[in-house]
Amino acid sequence: MNFIGQVLQWFLDGSHWQGDFGIPNRLFEHVTMSVESLAAAALIALPVGVTLGHIGRGGNLAINVSNVGRAVPSFALLVIAVQLVGIGFWPAFIALVALGIPPIVTNSYIGMREVDADVREAAKGMGMRDRAILWQIELPIATPLIMAGVRTSAVNIVATATLAALVAWGGLGRFIVDGLAQRDTVQLFAGALLVALLSIAVELSLTGLQRITTPIGIRIETSTQEVRSTTLSTA
Amino acid sequence: MLATGVVGAVEDPWIRWSWISGHVPVIRDALTQHIELTVIAVVVGLLIAIPLGLLAWRQRLLRGPIFSVTGILFTIPSLALFAILIPFTGLTVLTAEIGLVSYTLLILIRNIVVGMDAVPPDVREAARGMGYRPLVELFQVDLPLAVPAIMAGIRIATVTTIGLVTVTALIGEGGLGSLILDGLIRDFKTPLVVGTVLSVGLAIVADISLSGLQRLVTPWSRGRFTG
Numbered sequence: 001m002n003f004i005g006q007v008l009q010w011f012l013d014g015s016h017w018q019g020d021f022g023i024p025n026r027l028f029e030h031v032t033m034s035v036e037s038l039a040a041a042a043l044i045a046l047p048v049g050v051t052l053g054h055i056g057r058g059g060n061l062a063i064n065v066s067n068v069g070r071a072v073p074s075f076a077l078l079v080i081a082v083q084l085v086g087i088g089f090w091p092a093f094i095a096l097v098a099l100g101i102p103p104i105v106t107n108s109y110i111g112m113r114e115v116d117a118d119v120r121e122a123a124k125g126m127g128m129r130d131r132a133i134l135w136q137i138e139l140p141i142a143t144p145l146i147m148a149g150v151r152t153s154a155v156n157i158v159a160t161a162t163l164a165a166l167v168a169w170g171g172l173g174r175f176i177v178d179g180l181a182q183r184d185t186v187q188l189f190a191g192a193l194l195v196a197l198l199s200i201a202v203e204l205s206l207t208g209l210q211r212i213t214t215p216i217g218i219r220i221e222t223s224t225q226e227v228r229s230t231t232l233s234t235a
Numbered sequence: 236m237l238a239t240g241v242v243g244a245v246e247d248p249w250i251r252w253s254w255i256s257g258h259v260p261v262i263r264d265a266l267t268q269h270i271e272l273t274v275i276a277v278v279v280g281l282l283i284a285i286p287l288g289l290l291a292w293r294q295r296l297l298r299g300p301i302f303s304v305t306g307i308l309f310t311i312p313s314l315a316l317f318a319i320l321i322p323f324t325g326l327t328v329l330t331a332e333i334g335l336v337s338y339t340l341l342i343l344i345r346n347i348v349v350g351m352d353a354v355p356p357d358v359r360e361a362a363r364g365m366g367y368r369p370l371v372e373l374f375q376v377d378l379p380l381a382v383p384a385i386m387a388g389i390r391i392a393t394v395t396t397i398g399l400v401t402v403t404a405l406i407g408e409g410g411l412g413s414l415i416l417d418g419l420i421r422d423f424k425t426p427l428v429v430g431t432v433l434s435v436g437l438a439i440v441a442d443i444s445l446s447g448l449q450r451l452v453t454p455w456s457r458g459r460f461t462g
Contacts, residue, residue, distance in 0.1 A: 073397075073431070176315065
């Protein structure tokens, strides 16, 4: 039987759809792990980035954290975490949180700094207090870039959660890692397809979410916005 | 592959210098392979990205499809992309390189388009007024002005690739990633630390060198644009 036929048969095999080792449970593990890591990363990174951007300090730190983050291989991060806390859920969680923080810090900092000084000045002139300026002026204007950062982190986290299978955690990466270990190219390929589909689905839905959360008054062409955030994060 | 495992009740320190001094050739080979895999990926990526980037810049209709396809390639996790290729190209350098090149494309093409878009229309107008032909204008006016953005893309692509090369250890390549994998498999910190430190160091050195190169090739922007 040809290869594609074997892959199709793998997907049609009922035993691959049930139990702890089935696709639904692996997908559930993958998504839960990613959501928990993203939430923790955002909880740490958003206050830091937004505060630094609001007070206009620590710009070098906020921007360089992304450059440094890019230079540290996520695979290395994961293995270091294993050395610190052993195998299982925790090393994967720690590595994914560490991976998720930099893009959110950088983008929320830049988003806050990009708020037009005139707008801020006008708000002050209208008698708005510092806190009101932060919540009602700066944050809404910075939302698209902040969301771009969250999206980047989310996509990175979902991608790297695939490697969690290497440290004895589950997720969809399990099929790939087991496939490699057992030289089972069918399982390997099927797992890779699942991971790829999940990643693309996450990317697309977050792009949609980013569009929806952008205040109507400041919606601009998305492509320009993305380009801006990537080029800026390397400044 | 690496013979002297440290087993037993002795506490494993983060760095065991004796292991390093005994494994200089292994470390050097890993570093060399890492650099080779990275350079090939970025150069091939650039060779594909320049024509595609110029196409995306000139032909608005093609811009969407080019960004969609390279965007999807960029979104697929590295291990999954390698795994998709393995049934067809096996556990080979080719598999690793196809994957690594795929990741550079979006970054490079995006920056080429941004750079070319940012060339001021006045400058283009002036060049045309001076009698520049389209192709000459492209090479002597547009591309040089886009160099800072393109170089920024090359820098991100290079640093990203250096990180991703470590993952290729899982498909039998890996450069410094093979040291990291060795650390994981044998639960031994020294190769892990050596692999990580050298990989981060390599990324920093590459980034600084490329930014120096950028200054060298764009003397007019010196002191103004720091990238």
